[in-house]
Amino acid sequence: MTTQGEALSKEVIFDLFSRYVSPPKVRFFQQVGIDFVIGRREGAFLWDVDGRRQLIDCHCNGGVFNLGHRHPELVRTLQESLSALDIGNHHLVSEWRARLGARLAELTPGDLTYTVFGVSGGEAIDLAIKVARGYTGRPRIISARGGYHGHTGLALAAGDEKYRRPFGPMPPGFVQVPFNDLEALDAVMDETTAAVLLETVPATSGIVVPDPEYLPGVRELCDRYGALLIIDEVQAGLGRTGRLWGVEHYQVLPDILVIGKGLSGGLYPITATVLRPPLIRVFEPDPFIHVSTFGGAELGVPVALKVLEITATPDFLAHVRAMAAYFRQAFASLAARHTGLLVRLRQLGLMMGIELPHPQAGPLFSRMAYEAGLLCVYAYNDPRVVQFLPPLTVDRVLAEEIVQRVDQALTVTAQVLAQGKEAGAWSD
Ligand SMILES: Cc1ncc(COP(=O)(O)O)c(C=O)c1O
Incomplete structure (x- = not known):
């Protein structure tokens, strides 16, 4: 079914997509033998548009679908929003943005207080960098090699070199250091450093769970050099790690x-x-120095409030931790049975990465997982690791089903590797 007019066949969709959206993307999926077009979606499940294939979503777009697809309470909330609201006017004072700002101030750690709304993660990172530079009057932004913060201007400049290479000169002042290495960070920090920007658990570089002392050490270095600490919880936030915010694990x-x-x-x-309170100073001379027409659109605010209401409860977070414990145990058994292939499960709560022995194994496993009915995608900056992010609403029965399918995919991956077959590429 389509929302407008007759359903299109999969063949027609591929043809239109190739002609009018992205021929290289279509070629890529044809090459790797994946002819999936998202049709129906509900809870943890996605169906192919022809209804023939069902996938359990263990990718969740990096956390977009933390609560599954089309969560009934969220759908109802958006429907109610539509009966009264629209985008609103980003120049004016808004009841809905005020309500969400207040709730975020309550739920975020310490004295984080003021919210600037955006539409995309990249835009939100861009603004964070602008604020850091505006507040400190310093140019330098230090981030982690292999980190990912989005494809917009300043976020792109802070990310991995391969995403920047084709696009010419980047803004100056960006430096990357290895993640989880305090000495390397200390070596590049100085009085020109505006901020250190890090993901709590870098996802695109393979769900790298930092040593317990790393982030506290980064905080100390920032304090010593008078730099700000920007934490990107676009993926790690909102309960994914078993706490509402990933940084809570590290105080x-x-x-x-x-x-x-x-x-x-x-x-x-x-x-x-x-932002912490002093940073609002950046907007004192001109509160319109940064605006975003669709940022914090009023229609979406009640949905975001509902997301927070569901996610921030102790029971919900306890459920995430309980399911994380189940996966930890299940993967320990899988590792014992798939020695030489399954290295380990990288894990902080339900932020998980399946570590395999070499860079060919991740893309191959992703392909085999697809055949086994799982959507999970290898980490683009470390293809040994397959990002493994089931919805946080996963229950024990579904978790067992997922583990069974992972087992199946590992078995076939091992067989294909043993036959020396080449893994096809499969990209995020
Ligand atoms: C950690 C992190 N930061 C920022 C972004 C950028 O978000 P968006 O794609 O909404 O711009 C992403 C997207 O995957 C991300 O994973």
């Missing part, structure tokens, strides 16, 4: 916290850059 208070993806409930794009 670190960032100066700026960036929230995206899951705040949308998968229904209405919205992101938040939350």
Whole structure:
């Protein structure tokens, strides 16, 4: 069924997509033998548009679908929004943006207080960098090699080199260091450093869970050099790690916290850059120095509030931790049975990465997982690792089903590797 007119066949969709959207993307999926077009979606499940294939979503767009697809309460909330609201006017004072700002101030750590709304994670990171530079009057932004913060201007400049290479000169002042290495960070920090920008658990570089002392050490270095700490929780936030915010595991208070993806409930794009009180000074001379027409669109705000209401309860977070414990145990058994292939499960709560022995194995496993009915995608900056992010609403029965399918995919991956077959590429 389509929302307008007759359903299109899959063949026609591929043809239109190739002619009018992205021929290289269509070629890619044809090459790797994946002819999936999202049709029906509900809870943890996605169906092919022809209804023939069902996938359990263990990718969740990096956390957009933390609460599954089309969560009934979120759908109802958006429907109610539609009966009264529209985008609103981003220049005016807004009841709905005020309500969401207040709730975020309550729920975020320490004295994080003021929210600047955006539409995308990249935009929210751009704004965080602008604030850091505007507040400190310093140019330098230090981020992690292999990190990912989005494809917009300043976020792109802070990310991995391969995403920047084709696009010419980048803004100056960006430096990357290895993640989880305090000495390397200390070596590049100085009085020109405006901010250190890090994901709590870098996802695109393979769900790298930092050592317990790393983020507190980064905080100390920032304090020593008078730099700000920007924490990107676009993926790690909103309960994914078993706490509402990933940084809570490390008792670190960032100066700026960036929230995206899951705040949308998968229904209405919205992101938040939350600032500690002194930083609002940047907007004192001109409160319109940064605006975003669709940022914090009023239609999406009640959905975001509902996401927070569901996610922030102790029971919900306890459920995430309980399911994380189940996966930890299940993967320990899988590792014993798939020695030489399954290295380990990288894990902080339900932020998980399946570590395999070499870079060919991740793309191959992703392909085999697809055959086994799972959507999970390897980490683009470390293809040994397959990002494994089931919805946080996963229950024990579904978790067992997922583990069974992972087992199946590992078995076939091992067989194909043993036959020396080449893994096809499969990209995020
Ligand atoms: C950690 C992180 N930060 C920022 C972004 C950028 O978000 P968006 O795609 O909404 O611009 C992403 C997207 O995957 C991300 O994973």
